[in-house]
Amino acid sequence: MDLRLYDPFINMTFSEHACFLCGTIVNDAEKITVFPGWLQKRYDLAGKNLMLLDQSTVSFGEMKIPCCPNCEKTVANSDEKVQAATEKGLAGFQELEEKALFLWLAKIFYGILVAELKSERAPLIKPEHSVGENPKMLQKFQSFFMLMQALRVPVEFDDFTPASIFIVPLKQESNEPEFNYRDDITTMMFSLQLDNVLIVANLLDNGFLRKALTPVWRKIEGQELYPIQAAEFAARVYYAAYLFNLVPDYFVRAQKPGDTQLIYDTLVDDITGSIFNPWENDVYATALEKFWMPWHITREQILQNPDFPLSFLLDENGWFRKLESWEIPA
Numbered sequence: 001m002d003l004r005l006y007d008p009f010i011n012m013t014f015s016e017h018a019c020f021l022c023g024t025i026v027n028d029a030e031k032i033t034v035f036p037g038w039l040q041k042r043y044d045l046a047g048k049n050l051m052l053l054d055q056s057t058v059s060f061g062e063m064k065i066p067c068c069p070n071c072e073k074t075v076a077n078s079d080e081k082v083q084a085a086t087e088k089g090l091a092g093f094q095e096l097e098e099k100a101l102f103l104w105l106a107k108i109f110y111g112i113l114v115a116e117l118k119s120e121r122a123p124l125i126k127p128e129h130s131v132g133e134n135p136k137m138l139q140k141f142q143s144f145f146m147l148m149q150a151l152r153v154p155v156e157f158d159d160f161t162p163a164s165i166f167i168v169p170l171k172q173e174s175n176e177p178e179f180n181y182r183d184d185i186t187t188m189m190f191s192l193q194l195d196n197v198l199i200v201a202n203l204l205d206n207g208f209l210r211k212a213l214t215p216v217w218r219k220i221e222g223q224e225l226y227p228i229q230a231a232e233f234a235a236r237v238y239y240a241a242y243l244f245n246l247v248p249d250y251f252v253r254a255q256k257p258g259d260t261q262l263i264y265d266t267l268v269d270d271i272t273g274s275i276f277n278p279w280e281n282d283v284y285a286t287a288l289e290k291f292w293m294p295w296h297i298t299r300e301q302i303l304q305n306p307d308f309p310l311s312f313l314l315d316e317n318g319w320f321r322k323l324e325s326w327e328i329p330a
């Protein structure tokens with residue numbers, strides 16, 4: 001069994017003719033879509049556009065990455081597992097092995113990342129804003145890519161979970177299929193709404209966000225959130241990711257002849273600073289305002305009490321707020 005890892009970031013090779021996952025040379029036709037076919041079909045995405053960081057647009061259907069036949073099979077396996085889980089709705093997601101969900105999310109996130117790196121109007125791999133010039137970003141992408149190799153090479157993550165993944169049940173106002181996604185490349189944040197399930201994930205934090213947000217998560221876990229509450233929760237996770245300082249490193253444990261899998265160990269750089277920068281309500285309010293855009297709630301409204309920003313998730317005592325009706329302060 002071939003246990004060699006591939007790393008396109010060493011030479012920043014994102015050729016149309018190198019398999020995204022293993023680097024094998026492929027022909028023009030050997031491509032897969034970033035968003036799986038079944039997902040596009042279910043939510044009628046193919047013709048819809050998503051916007052990249054440089055404001056250029058690409059349709060979900062056109063967004064493709066080169067992929068060799070072998071990796072196509074392993075990606076298809078990953079897809080099938082998640083597709084089967086989604087058919088059972090929320091329970092399906094909750095039962096799904098976290099590693100399987102992580103790898104599935106990782107492949108989509110990576111596809112978007114590659115599109116960002118190559119986007120025509122302002123490619124991030126051009127010298128003037130190359131990720132190669134930003135050692136911290138490069139280190140993040142390399143660590144992340146090394147984790148994603150677990151899609152094609154059997155890898156055991158020894159004693160760590162690479163990501164924080166929150167599965168949030170949503171109250172849905174209609175029965176129409178509903179799909180949303182959001183990402184933030186620099187903080188490795190990714191969220192997807194599939195009908196009444198919202199997945200909010202940090203794909204490279206070794207579970208630190210989950211730990212940091214445990215006090216909030218404990219109060220809301222299992223509750224069906226209204227969209228305004230789910231947006232607030234997502235804002236908290238995205239803001240916490242922005243405060244997160246560390247970049248985990250991964251190492252392959254020494255192999256013995258006959259090994260059929262790799263074992264990764266992790267090292268989180270020993271702590272010269274703090275794991276998280278301090279939470280500042282006025283910066284958080286700016287993040288929250290963006291997530292609450294559909295409700296037209298302004299920063300000023302959020303910060304009426306600067307020590308206790310407006311929350312539809314928790315009450316003044318820090319307990320889950322069961323929203324029957326609510327008012328946005330004037």
Ligand SMILES: [Zn+2]
Binds near residue numbers: 022
């Ligand atoms: Zn391949």
